[in-house]
Amino acid sequence: MDVSVDCVVFGFDDQKLKLLLIEQKQPGGGASIKLQKALPGDLLMDDESLDEAARRVLSELTSLEGIYLKQFHAFGDPNRVRGLKDQEWLRSFRNNPERRVLTVGYYSLVKMEDFNPKAASFAGKAQWIDVYKIPALAFDHNEIVDEALKMLRHELVADNIGFELLPEKFTLSQLQRLHEIILDKKLDKRNFRKNILKNDRVKALNEKQKGVLHKPAQLFKFDRVE
Amino acid sequence: MDVSVDCVVFGFDDQKLKLLLIEQKQPGGGASIKLQKALPGDLLMDDESLDEAARRVLSELTSLEGIYLKQFHAFGDPNRVRGLKDQEWLRSFRNNPERRVLTVGYYSLVKMEDFNPKAASFAGKAQWIDVYKIPALAFDHNEIVDEALKMLRHELVADNIGFELLPEKFTLSQLQRLHEIILDKKLDKRNFRKNILKNDRVKALNEKQKGVLHKPAQLFKFDRVE
DNA sequence: TTGTGTTAGTGTAAAAATTACACTAAGTTC
DNA sequence: GAACTTAGTGTAATTTTTACACTAACACAA
Numbered sequence: 075m076d077v078s079v080d081c082v083v084f085g086f087d088d089q090k091l092k093l094l095l096i097e098q099k100q101p102g103g104g105a106s107i108k109l110q111k112a113l114p115g116d117l118l119m120d121d122e123s124l125d126e127a128a129r130r131v132l133s134e135l136t137s138l139e140g141i142y143l144k145q146f147h148a149f150g151d152p153n154r155v156r157g158l159k160d161q162e163w164l165r166s167f168r169n170n171p172e173r174r175v176l177t178v179g180y181y182s183l184v185k186m187e188d189f190n191p192k193a194a195s196f197a198g199k200a201q202w203i204d205v206y207k208i209p210a211l212a213f214d215h216n217e218i219v220d221e222a223l224k225m226l227r228h229e230l231v232a233d234n235i236g237f238e239l240l241p242e243k244f245t246l247s248q249l250q251r252l253h254e255i256i257l258d259k260k261l262d263k264r265n266f267r268k269n270i271l272k273n274d275r276v277k278a279l280n281e282k283q284k285g286v287l288h289k290p291a292q293l294f295k296f297d298r299v300e
Numbered sequence: 301m302d303v304s305v306d307c308v309v310f311g312f313d314d315q316k317l318k319l320l321l322i323e324q325k326q327p328g329g330g331a332s333i334k335l336q337k338a339l340p341g342d343l344l345m346d347d348e349s350l351d352e353a354a355r356r357v358l359s360e361l362t363s364l365e366g367i368y369l370k371q372f373h374a375f376g377d378p379n380r381v382r383g384l385k386d387q388e389w390l391r392s393f394r395n396n397p398e399r400r401v402l403t404v405g406y407y408s409l410v411k412m413e414d415f416n417p418k419a420a421s422f423a424g425k426a427q428w429i430d431v432y433k434i435p436a437l438a439f440d441h442n443e444i445v446d447e448a449l450k451m452l453r454h455e456l457v458a459d460n461i462g463f464e465l466l467p468e469k470f471t472l473s474q475l476q477r478l479h480e481i482i483l484d485k486k487l488d489k490r491n492f493r494k495n496i497l498k499n500d501r502v503k504a505l506n507e508k509q510k511g512v513l514h515k516p517a518q519l520f521k522f523d524r525v526e
Numbered sequence: 527t528t529g530t531g532t533t534a535g536t537g538t539a540a541a542a543a544t545t546a547c548a549c550t551a552a553g554t555t556c
Numbered sequence: 557g558a559a560c561t562t563a564g565t566g567t568a569a570t571t572t573t574t575a576c577a578c579t580a581a582c583a584c585a586a
Contacts, residue, residue: 075344077301077376077402118301124376124402148374148404150303150350176303176350176402178374247563264565265545282553288561289552473534490536491574508582514532515581 076175079128080115080215081143082222083136085186085202086239088248091255092186092202093219094135098212099199101166108159112212113219114200115177128180135200142183142238146225147218150176154214163212177213181222183238230256234273237296245283245291246270302401305354306341306441307369308448309362311412311428312465314474317481318412318428319445320361324438327392334385338438339445340426341403354406361426368409368464372451373444376402380440389438403439407448409464456482460499463522471509471517472496 083094095111114135118127128143155164155175164171191200203209208219229235236252237244250266270276275297283290309320321337340361344353354369381390381401390397417426429435434445455461462478463470476492496502501523509516 075301075303077303118376118402120400121378123378124374127376145374148350148371150344150353150404152347152349174346176344178376245563262546263563264547267564268544283563285554286562287554289554289563291563471534488575489534490576493535495573509534511583512533513583515534517534 076170076173077118078115078175078177079118079124079131080113080177080179080218081128081131082113082179082181082219083132083184084182084205084222084226084239085184085189086252086255087186087202088251089255091205091252093205093208094184094189094191094200095203095208095211096135096200098163099167101163107162107166110159110163110212111203111209113215117175124178128178128182132182136184136189138184138188142235143180144182144225146179146181147221148176148178149214149218151214157213160213177218179218179222181225183226183235185239185241187241227257234270237276243279243281243293243295245293247291249294302396302399303344304341304401304403305344305350305357306339306403306405306444307354307357308339308405308407308445309358309410310408310431310448310452310465311410311415312478312481313412313428314477315481317431317478319431319434320410320415320417320426321429321434321437322361322426324389325393327389333388333392336385336389336438337429337435339441343401350404354404354408358408362410362415364410364414368461369406370408370451372405372407373447374402374404375440375444377440383439386439403444405444405448407451409452409461411465411467413467453483460496463502469505469507469519469521471519473517475520 085092085094094114096114098109098112100106100109114131116127116131118124122130124145128145132141132143133139152174155161161171186202191202205223208216210216211219230253236249239252240248246267249270250261250263253266254261276294277297279293279295281293283293311318311320320340322340324335324338326332326335340357342353342357344350348356350371354371358367358369359365378400381387387397412428417428431449434442436442437445456479462475465478466474472493475496476487476489479492480487503521503523505519505521507519509519
C-alpha cells in the first residue's frame with residue numbers, strides 16, 4: 075500500500091478564509107485529461123516520518139519554515155483513489171495507479187502575506203481559494219477539507235490559534251473578524267477583547283495602524299515564548 | 301509500506317483503569333525468542349478501511365460488537381519497527397520483516413464485564429493490565445498508549461464518555477470513582493452529580509444496588525438514543 | 527432491637543465567569 | 557471644522573462554578 079500526506083493549508087486575507095489548492099499537473103504527451111484541483115500532498119519518501127513529509131510538502135510549495143502544522147486524521151477507504159478522473163490522472167503519474175493509497179491529513183495555518191502563489195517558482199500551480207467556494211476536488215479531498223475545517227473551528231476557540239493566520243502585528247478587530255468568519259457568527263466586541271487579552275502572550279505594541287481613514291487601532295503581537 | 305491498526309482498549313474494574321494487552325505469539329519451531337506484550341492490532345486487509353480493520357481486530361479478540369472505537373493518531377516513524385526485539389519477532393511472522401509499517405491508533409472503551417480474556421478461545425493470550433503499570437511494550441506501543449490516555453482524559457471531561465466503561469446500570473459513585481481514577485484527582489461529590497445529571501441522557505432507573513453493606517445506591521443508565 | 531459501620535444523597539451561599547449593552551476617541555477626507 | 561468611520565472602553569445582570577456538612581438507608585453484630 076502507498077502512504078501519502080495531504081496538507082489543508084488555511085490562510086486569511088482580512089475578508090475570507092482561504093485554502094491553498096494546487097492544480098493537478100497536466101501529463102506530458104499531448105493527451106490532455108480532465109484536471110482537478112487537489113490538496114498539496116505527496117507520497118512518503120523512504121526514510122521520512124509523517125510529520126517530516128508534511129513539512130516537506132509545505133516547504134516545497136511555499137518555501138516557508140516554522141509553520142503551524144498538525145496531523146488530524148488518517149483516511150484509509152480502500153476506494154478513495156478509485157474515482158474515474160482520479161484513476162485517469164494516476165495512470166499518467168504513478169507506476170501503480172491501481173494501488174491503494176492511505177493518506178494522513180495535516181492542517182496548517184499560514185500568514186497569507188508570507189506566501190504569494192503567483193510569485194512562487196512553479197507559478198500559478200497553487201492558488202488561494204475561498205473556503206466556502208471549494209469546487210469538487212480530486213480523490214476524497216473534499217472530505218479531508220471538511221474534517222480539517224471542523225478541527226480548525228474547534229482549535230480556534232479551544233486554543234486561540236487565530237493569530238497564526240494573521241500578520242506578526244495585528245489589531246484586535248482583525249482577529250475578531252477572523253473569528254467571526256471562521257465560526258460564522260457575530261461576536262461582541264468588548265467581550266471578545268476581554269477574552270483575548272486575558273491571554274498573557276498577547277502583547278500590545280507601541281505602535282498603531284497607519285494609513286486608515288479612521289481612528290488607527292493599536293497593534294498587538296503574539297508572544298510565542300513563554 | 302505496510303499499514304496496520306492498533307487498538308488501545310480501556311476497561312475499568314471499579315478500582316483500576318486497565319488496558320487490554322496481548323502476549324506476542326511464540327514462533328513455532330522451538331527457537332524461542334524474547335516475547336513482549338503488545339497492543340492488539342493487525343495489518344490492513346486488502347479491501348478493508350481503517351475503521352473496519354480496527355473493528356475486526358476488536359471483534360476477533362473479544363467477540364464484542366458495537367463497542368466505542370475511535371481513531372486518534374497515525375504513527376509513521378520510519379524506524380518504529382526496527383527495534384532489536386521487534387525485528388526478531390517480525391522475522392518469524394512476516395514475509396518482509398524489514399518493511400516499514402505505518403500504524404493507525406484507535407482507542408476503545410469496553411465494559412470489562414463483557415469480556416473475560418481467560419474465557420476467550422485463545423485463552424490467556426490477552427490480559428487486562430493496570431494502565432499505571434504498563435511494562436515495556438513492542439514497537440512504539442508505549443507511545444501509542446500515552447497518546448490514547450491523553451485522548452481518553454480529554455474526551456472524558458469534554459464528552460462524558462465514562463459510562464462506556466461501566467456496566468449498563470451503574471451508580472453515580474461508580475462513575476465518580478472512574479473519573480477520579482482516570483483524571484487522578486479528587487472530585488466533589490455534589491458538584492460531580494450536578495454536572496452529570498444536567499445531561500438529559502443519564503436516566504435514573506427504578507432500581508437500587510443490592511447486596512451492599514451500606515445504603516444502596518440508585519442505579520442509572522445512559523440513554524444512547526436521543 | 528439496638529447500635530455500629532459504611533456509603534448514598536442532598537442544598538445553599540460565595541465567587542467567578544459570561545453576557546448584554548452604548549457612548550466617546552482618534553484619525554481621514556472634503 | 558464638519559462628516560465619516562472604526563477603535564476603544566466599563567458596568568450591572570445572569571449564569572456557572574465552587575466549597576462545604578449533615579441525614580438516610582442498608583447490613584451486620586451484639
